Amino acid sequence: MFSNHSDGNKLRESQATTVPAKSGLTIGSGNYIVTVGLGTPKTDQKLIFDTGSDLTWAQCEPCAGHCYSQVDPIFDPSKSTSYTNISCPTPLCSQLTSAIGGPQQCFNSKCLYRVRYGDNSSTTGYLSKERLTIISDVVDNFIFGCGQDNEGLFEGIAGLLGLGRGQVSLVQQAAQRYNKFFSYCLPSTTSLTGYLTLGKGNEVSSSIKFTPMLTLSQQPSFYGLNLIGISVGGQRLSIPASVFSTAGTIIDSGTVITRLPPTAYNALRTTFRQMMRNYPMISSSSSLFDTCYDLSKSQSVSIPKISFFFGGDVSVDLDKVGILYNLRRTEACLAFAGNRDPSSITIFGNEQQKGLEVVYDVVGQRIGFRPGGCS
Incomplete structure (x- = not known):
């Protein structure tokens, strides 16, 4: 072949x-x-x-x-x-x-x-x-x-x-x-x-952190992940693990914006808004986003760090370009969306994967992440 x-x-x-x-x-x-x-x-x-x-x-x-x-x-x-x-x-x-x-x-x-x-x-x-x-x-x-x-x-x-x-x-x-x-x-x-x-090429870098690749019984062709938590600005959000396990999580390079269960999204949004309270919030021009800012007049913007925690003791710090989505020069929105239904699948989308090296080892049943991966 x-x-x-x-x-x-x-x-x-x-x-x-x-x-x-x-x-x-x-x-x-x-x-x-x-x-x-x-x-x-x-x-x-x-x-x-x-x-x-x-x-x-x-x-x-x-x-x-x-x-x-x-x-x-x-x-x-x-x-x-x-x-x-x-x-x-x-x-x-x-x-x-x-x-x-x-x-x-x-x-x-x-x-x-x-x-x-x-x-x-x-x-x-x-x-x-x-x-x-x-x-x-x-x-x-x-x-x-x-x-x-x-x-x-x-x-x-x-x-x-x-x-x-x-x-x-x-x-x-x-x-x-x-x-x-x-x-x-x-x-x-x-x-x-x-x-x-x-293909694999040479040795896999030791700086890549691997989490188990899961199979979702309903949709076995997806790459499943065990997402267990999220932190904003170093503060772990109090989201019960069952919130993520109920929905199941996949990683998808073909979905732009990460979709989270409603409980998880609400916790993320509340903490993010609180940490961004010094910047002018505006109403969004897009139905997908609900937390948007006009940062065009701000000299320097301090965006809270967001980290995702996966099974196997893996934490992934998102690149700051994957936290705010620029709809236009005067509108930057929190680049996540909440699912309507708690049982809808959680999707780790491409906006949040920017700048990471993401490794799919299907035979080894594991997915790896490394920051600064494009350089």
Whole structure:
């Protein structure tokens, strides 16, 4: 399934491939983007890398339903010599569609997929096999979605790179090559570049603190964490551990703002507001945020430190850029949101992961964090 053009069979265990990761804000997305090659000859595609979903997809000509506008030309499978459709009805189609969470559906003997995301964005198209090129690594017969009808918050981007734990994700499809190990650092500003590294490379740094990777029984393809507490300005919030265990927690590079159980969010907000009482609070221009400030006239701003505590005695200090979200020059908001329902899943989003090296060791069942990870 996997080949590497430069080395033939001489691949060493320690090899890893690193792709530059950029903030999507320059093209209107709060997510993070890597460029990969699709097809033969390869065409570059800018994809959001998403640990909260499995299927990789890209918008495809002829866009039979709807394609939104994207920066690069839309992928045209008719111009690739390595593209093949997965036929339908077949056991493979049935297996793949059930892995994505739907029944087998055929159109003109081709295997259809449909995925709807938490924010109601969606993509529908054909399940297909194609050559995927990541820097100089080549994954042949990579299963992906050739999106014919795509809508939602994807403007500018060609599609999505699925890094979840399910069988159609890149992590599983290229397991023999990368041993289900990857890491990334999300840059804190649009001018900086972070990275997505597939594979382990050399020794894992001793400064990385690991917490157990949990599996949520309802949604096993997510990466679960045992979040046990939060502190603001060095003060541990009095939130019962059951508040987090009731909901369950996942880490998701494809969700922007961290979502907390209502009890936890209220405690965080109350303490944060108290510590920020010297700055003028304003009403928010966004329905997602409720604690916003105009800091444009303040000479120096002292933002309270926020730390998350995970199982295995791991504490993660958030980068200060991940505490306030700048909606505009005169409006900076506490970059967290409360779930309405206490049983809704807690999501550790990408805004709070900025500047950290985050390591996913699926075989070792652990997730690691290291501050100052992009440098």
